[in-house]
Amino acid sequence: MAEETRLIRSGLKSSTGKPPAKTVGPPIQKGSTVLLPNAASLYDDDAFITYGRQGLAAHDALKAALCELENAKGVELYPSGVAALSGAMLAVLRAGDEVLVVDTIYKPTRRFCDHVLKRFGVTTRYYDPRQSPEDLVGGANEAVKLIVLESPGSLSFEMQDIAAIAALAKARGILTLADNTWGAGYLIKPLDHGVDIAVQALTKYVGGHSDVFMGSAAAASTRLARQLCDGVLHLGWAVSPEDAYQMLRGLRTLPTRLGRHGESGLAVAAWLRGQPEVAEVLHPALPGAPDHALWARDYTGACGLFGFVLRPAPEAAVDAFLDQLKLFGLGFSWGGFESLAISCDHQLKTRKFHPDYGGPLMRLHIGLEDPNDLIADLRAGLDAYAKAI
Ligand SMILES: Cc1ncc(COP(=O)(O)O)c(C=O)c1O
Known part of the structure; x- marks a missing residue:
């Protein structure tokens, strides 16, 4: 054979004749093409993976591990x-349906509902996170097919009674979907509380290092798992095998990291509560904070993300606080090893049920640094804030 042909055929077999080495993690197979062993297997989707988009070794290992994490029938x-949020919604909704979405939902999810779902004939109604489960589900009309929850809510951290909403919705034949990025599938397992689909941005705590994007949707039944799988197939989504490997690696240390984020977050939150510039701390795991009882009932721990309200001051003072911080980065995508801070008031404007905190709302992500260093950094920021008032 010519050299071109020999080069194309080269390296396909082991040079030693031994099977591949067994590593702790799965192999990172890279491939769009999957080679089938014979003609009969080309269309035998039950017995063979026939395409590389989502079925390679690292994808498979990550899906299996996430099923274990979420107690799911499929991920x-x-x-x-x-x-993941838009894909899961597209997989279960159709034109003419209505979806009830909590008003404290992550803002880009709202954008998807208001723009994409609307274009495809699905109506979105936003509900107050503090509406009772009975009023929420009791007020749903016949067109409602899905209720979307996020607990605690983005930026303002209201807790929802997930189990009560899921049970009432189930009795009415309405599906429930929870964005559980705060709980990371570990601090609470929504499927165990009756939720049908648990979604999380793996980008945050599962990845844990602020360098990979990915999301997952976990299904409580094999029928829903099939629906989600078809949705991915129809829309052609793929994630890279390297990214799947990274996520699996992150998953191994998720409980250890979350423990530290949660502990340090509570230490910082308790300290903030005693500072004269702080009006209120919005951390559901902090005793005495809003919705603490619901958190204590349902969660095994906390992550490092919470909010606090400053005493009223002009916007320039908020900027002075943020600009003074040396250890906290100013950035949005949380869940990594590093601490972050943002101001939130700009993002609250799109809400239907606008909360009035009487002062600027801030959000912190507490990373893996020593909490005493973080507290010293925040104290310097609050000094700059007080000076700018
Ligand atoms: C609650 C919540 N859900 C979903 C997402 C979206 O994650 P991604 O950045 O991977 O799209 C975020 C990102 O900040 C989030 O905070």
Whole structure:
């Protein structure tokens, strides 16, 4: 054979004749093409993976591990958390349906509902996170097919009674979907509380290092797992095998990291509560904070994300606080090893039930640094804030 042909055929077999080495993690297979052993297997989708988009070794290992984490019948992977939320909704909704979405939902999910779902004939109604489960489900009309929850809510951290909403919805034949990025599938397992689909941005705590995007949707039944799988297939989503491997690696240390994030977050939150510039701390795991009882009932721990309200001051003082911080980065995508801070008021404007905190709302992500160093950094920021008032 010519050299071109020999080069194309080269390296396909082991040079030693031994099977591949067994490593702790799965092999990172890279491939769009999957080679089938014979003609009969080309269309035998039950027995063979026939395409490389989602079925390679690292994808498979990550899906299996996430099924274990979420107590799910099936898990699908998506290129980002937003893609998981939009993909799961597209998989279960059709034109003419109505979806009830909590008003404290992550803002890009709202954008998807208001723009994409609307274009495809699905109506979205936003509900107050503090509406009772009875009023929420009791007020749903016949067109409602899905209720979307996020607990605690983005930026303002209201807790929802997930189990009560899921039970009432089930009795009415309405599906429930929870964005459980705060709980990371570990601090609470929504499927165990009756939720049908649990979504999380793996980008945050599962990845844990602020360098990979991915999302997952976990299904409580094999029928829903099939629906999610078909949705991914129809829309052609793929995640890279390297990214799947990274997520699996992150998953191994998720409980250890979350423990530290949660502990340090509570230490910082308790300290903030005693500072004269702080009006209120919004951390559901902090005793005495809003909705603490619901958190204590349902969660095994906390992550490092919470909010606090500053005493009223002009916007320039908020900027002075943020600009003074040396250890906290100013950035949005949380869940990594590093601490972050943002101001939130700009993002609250799109809400239907606008909360009035009487002062600027801030959000912190507490990373893996020593909490005493973080507290010293925040104290310097609050000094700058007080000076700018
Ligand atoms: C609650 C919540 N859900 C979903 C997402 C989206 O994740 P991704 O950045 O992977 O799209 C985020 C991102 O900040 C989030 O905070």
